[in-house]
């Protein structure tokens with residue numbers, strides 16, 4: 062299509078020279094952009110330095126992107142830090158749209174994150190959840206940092222699913238591991254100055270240490286992944302259960318062509334491992350932390366969820382995955398949390414591959430596209446009392462989060478939607494159900510419900526955290542036997 066001057070562009074807020082609209086993002090971009098969209102509309106065009114970015118803030122416009130024009134805009138921007146961390150886009154989350162990405166995505170959907178594979182890791186989830194419940198019950202009646210415990214759990218589960226061993230069985234320190242995942246998230250979530258500013262941005266990157274930070278994180282991740290892959294390749298290694306590295310090494314072997322070339326190499330495996338750590342640890346943890354914070358603020362909802370889970374599990378001692386189907390209220394609590402606190406509030410940026418129109422506006426190739434699912438899920442046009450946490454809104458309501466209902470998109474949608482939705486939901490349901498079954502939760506001395514700090518913190522990451530840790534006092538339930 063020829064670039065015509067009469068192609069109408071989406072409305073844009075006024076911008077400053079050089080930095081464009083960067084100064085309007087603020088500490089919480091999803092929130093600042095939600096306010097801006099009230100003035101400029103659900104489809105607006107910003108400029109972050111030199112990068113044109115389309116901000117989408119309505120369900121109708123999200124449908125235009127994720128369904129009607131999915132193919133025209135399902136690439137990802139090539140950002141330098143992400144490129145370095147992903148071995149030059151050998152991963153699935155950040156790889157531009159290509160035949161390679163389609164093949165790898167197929168492997169993820171069919172082999173790595175399929176329901177069958179995820180079910181095969183049930184024993185890991187149940188064992189790790191049991192051990193965290195044990196550790197919480199040892200501090201029964203004292204305030205517990207719920208945020209820390211929940212992060213420890215999601216990290217341990219993914220570590221073991223991916224690497225086939227737990228922190229206990231490895232020389233890798235848990236705290237060091239979290240720091241590394243967090244650092245990787247931060248550098249991956251930030252634009253470099255070079256990307257935003259023509260000609261001189263690279264100088265800023267060098268001066269402010271951005272490049273050095275990326276290299277440091279890359280070096281540490283690469284060393285960890287290499288070490289674990291080497292362990293898997295040691296002759297005589299015995300394993301009682303296939304982990305993600307085993308599966309990928311098997312695929313690597315099977316893909317060797319008649320000339321001895323494998324299109325899947327160790328770097329591809331490392332890039333996918335990176336996606337698993339960045340995609341799974343924080344998202345699942347944040348969902349459960351926000352859910353616990355909301356329930357602690359609303360004791361009647363907490364009690365209702367506890368009555369349900371205790372009614373189903375009775376004196377069994379702990380919740381197992383076979384119980385989850387019966388926990389309808391718990392599922393509504395998590396759905397409502399995904400609405401109010403989507404762990405990835407603006408999805409992962411897409412990039413337009415070809416020209417397309419949306420709401421009568423023209424979008425050019427190479428435009429970045431950000432869908433503000435946080436804003437959509439709080440829009441009174443789609444939700445009654447949208448700021449209120451009210452799980453009952455989902456009774457007799459067919460809206461779900463699988464990417465077909467554009468007013469609720471916590472896992473994204475279309476070709477680039479989250480391929481691990483099942484893994485995410487089964488992990489978070491099991492964890493929340495056990496927290497609610499095993500303990501009653503009370504507020505630390507001197508605090509009341511209104512004192513729970515619900516402020517958000519984005520910290521340049523893709524995910525949305527709770528600004529302060531959640532501290533609650535667990536009182537062990539009579540029948541709880543977490544490690545039974």
Ligand code: HEM
Nearest residue numbers: 154340341344405408409471472473474477478479481485
């Ligand atoms: C509650 C948990 C989770 C939430 C809320 C979540 C959310 C998301 C979102 C919003 C996206 C971007 C979708 C888009 O751009 O349209 C995404 C993509 C992705 N997620 Fe998840 N996720 C979760 C769990 C997981 C887990 C457990 C894994 C892997 C172990 C994972 C791996 C990925 C990958 C690889 C992508 C990139 C897909 C692509 O670009 O083709 N996620 N996720």
